[in-house]
Amino acid sequence: MKYLMTFSYDGTSYNGYQKQPNKNTVQDVLEDVLTRINSNNEVSIVASGRTDSGVHAINQKAHFVLDKEVELSKLKDSINKMLPASIYVKNIKIVNDDFHARFNSKRKTYTYKINTGEYNPLEANYVYQYNKKLDIDKMREAIKYFIGEHDFTSFTKASEDKETYIRTIYEASISEDHSIISITFTGNGFLRYMVRNIVGVLIEIGSNKIKVNDVQDILEKKDRREAGITAPSSGLYLMDVEYENEN
Amino acid sequence: MKYLMTFSYDGTSYNGYQKQPNKNTVQDVLEDVLTRINSNNEVSIVASGRTDSGVHAINQKAHFVLDKEVELSKLKDSINKMLPASIYVKNIKIVNDDFHARFNSKRKTYTYKINTGEYNPLEANYVYQYNKKLDIDKMREAIKYFIGEHDFTSFTKASEDKETYIRTIYEASISEDHSIISITFTGNGFLRYMVRNIVGVLIEIGSNKIKVNDVQDILEKKDRREAGITAPSSGLYLMDVEYENEN
Numbered sequence: 001m002k003y004l005m006t007f008s009y010d011g012t013s014y015n016g017y018q019k020q021p022n023k024n025t026v027q028d029v030l031e032d033v034l035t036r037i038n039s040n041n042e043v044s045i046v047a048s049g050r051t052d053s054g055v056h057a058i059n060q061k062a063h064f065v066l067d068k069e070v071e072l073s074k075l076k077d078s079i080n081k082m083l084p085a086s087i088y089v090k091n092i093k094i095v096n097d098d099f100h101a102r103f104n105s106k107r108k109t110y111t112y113k114i115n116t117g118e119y120n121p122l123e124a125n126y127v128y129q130y131n132k133k134l135d136i137d138k139m140r141e142a143i144k145y146f147i148g149e150h151d152f153t154s155f156t157k158a159s160e161d162k163e164t165y166i167r168t169i170y171e172a173s174i175s176e177d178h179s180i181i182s183i184t185f186t187g188n189g190f191l192r193y194m195v196r197n198i199v200g201v202l203i204e205i206g207s208n209k210i211k212v213n214d215v216q217d218i219l220e221k222k223d224r225r226e227a228g229i230t231a232p233s234s235g236l237y238l239m240d241v242e243y244e245n246e247n
Numbered sequence: 248m249k250y251l252m253t254f255s256y257d258g259t260s261y262n263g264y265q266k267q268p269n270k271n272t273v274q275d276v277l278e279d280v281l282t283r284i285n286s287n288n289e290v291s292i293v294a295s296g297r298t299d300s301g302v303h304a305i306n307q308k309a310h311f312v313l314d315k316e317v318e319l320s321k322l323k324d325s326i327n328k329m330l331p332a333s334i335y336v337k338n339i340k341i342v343n344d345d346f347h348a349r350f351n352s353k354r355k356t357y358t359y360k361i362n363t364g365e366y367n368p369l370e371a372n373y374v375y376q377y378n379k380k381l382d383i384d385k386m387r388e389a390i391k392y393f394i395g396e397h398d399f400t401s402f403t404k405a406s407e408d409k410e411t412y413i414r415t416i417y418e419a420s421i422s423e424d425h426s427i428i429s430i431t432f433t434g435n436g437f438l439r440y441m442v443r444n445i446v447g448v449l450i451e452i453g454s455n456k457i458k459v460n461d462v463q464d465i466l467e468k469k470d471r472r473e474a475g476i477t478a479p480s481s482g483l484y485l486m487d488v489e490y491e492n493e494n
Contacts, residue, residue, distance in 0.1 A: 010369045056369060085371040122257045122303060122373065124332040 010086040012125040018050040033082040048241040054233030063101040107242040117179025128235030134206030145215040153222035156191035200229035253338040259372040265297040295488040301480030310348040354489040364426025375482030381453030392462040400469035403438035447476035
């Protein structure tokens with residue numbers, strides 16, 4: 001029986017979502033719990049995608065197969081009882097055998113949080129402590145350049161080797177709550193470091209280091225060296241993953 | 248020269264505020280930094296009071312003496328550069344030689360946060376994950392019993408040995424923001440575990456385990472065994488400490 005689960009995690013103490021030899025990852029913890037529930041027959045989970053070390057998830061999604069059909073609310077409770085405080089399964093449902101959490105993903109939403117006010121030690125791992133004012137109006141102008149279909153070569157990891165660097169951003173917006181700025185992107189997919197690199201450029205615009213219309217040039221140059229800093233992982237949240245047919 | 252500093256900390260990874268042999272405390276970290284600034288001549292700090300393991304502070308205050316007069320903004324910057332990410336000095340000012348951060352404190356404010364919605368792994372260390380509905384109207388009725396001068400013997404640590412258990416609560420209120428309830432108390436002083444024990448009783452009222460007017464009996468019995476659970480430390484914040492004459 002194939003299941004799709006929605007889960008949330010505090011990425012602070014993990015070496016990212018994705019399994020790696022000798023590392024503490026979210027996937028390792030979840031697979032260990034599911035394997036125990038599956039009478040110790042190894043369970044592999046397939047998520048919508050990885051998140052890097054320190055990145056958080058509000059609604060990450062992953063599919064997995066169990067040998068037996070388990071009552072969904074009992075399954076959720078059993079998993080959550082075995083998980084550490086930093087990971088929580090919010091929902092589980094049954095999906096068709098051909099469902100794939102990565103390949104079937106249609107839209108993903110990420111939010112990046114920046115504190116433009118005084119340093120706050122209570123949110124050091126949850127909001128990027130930029131601690132200086134930013135010109136939000138300029139950032140709001142600049143973010144429009146990213147909407148639509150673009151080649152995001154300038155905004156991925158320099159060494160990333162992909163078939164295509166073309167992605168579509170459907171929506172991008174900036175909201176403000178006291179000194180916290182939240183930047184949200186919804187797109188058909190995101191390259192590695194793409195959100196954090198876009199945020200890095202938006203910060204350079206908001207702090208008057210570069211001009212709003214420099215975004216156009218940086219996109220066109222298709223060269224990672226053009227785009228500047230990668231914003232820290234602590235401010236990044238995977239907010240949602242959407243599928244066309246989850247059932 | 249005597250200084251008064253206002254500081255904030257994430258209590259998650261500390262064994263409380265107050266110095267203890269072989270423990271990692273907020274006081275130890277701050278004294279270590281100040282001693283280095285004071286040319287390695289030992290500096291002791293005196294805070295408004297302790298906070299227990301896991302309890303956070305938004306505005307804790309403490310006084311200390313340095314051998315020399317240091318420019319205040321430079322002093323603040325030097326301290327913050329040496330502090331770990333979890334502690335931050337917000338403000339420093341010079342006070343009279345007879346100023347005492349504990350004895351001169353006139354009013355303290357604490358806030359306790361409870362999540363009545365679904366479990367959130369991102370706030371496991373910052374908001375008590377009660378994760379069930381509470382009847383706020385009843386809690387609001389009950390909190391009124393605590394306002395004024397009372398003997399809080401039923402609401403302190405059973406083994407606490409004090410000259411007097413009488414304290415005055417000037418203000419007490421409950422606010423709600425989505426699923427997060429915040430309970431705030433301002434008083435002339437608080438006994439050990441007092442806020443967490445009052446919150447424990449308020450939760451019993453909000454979950455219909457005891458009646459609103461049971462508070463009166465619990466206060467009158469002056470017996471810790473009457474009052475029920477101690478709410479977890481993770482939801483508690485020292486919000487402010489006020490002095491009559493800080494200068």
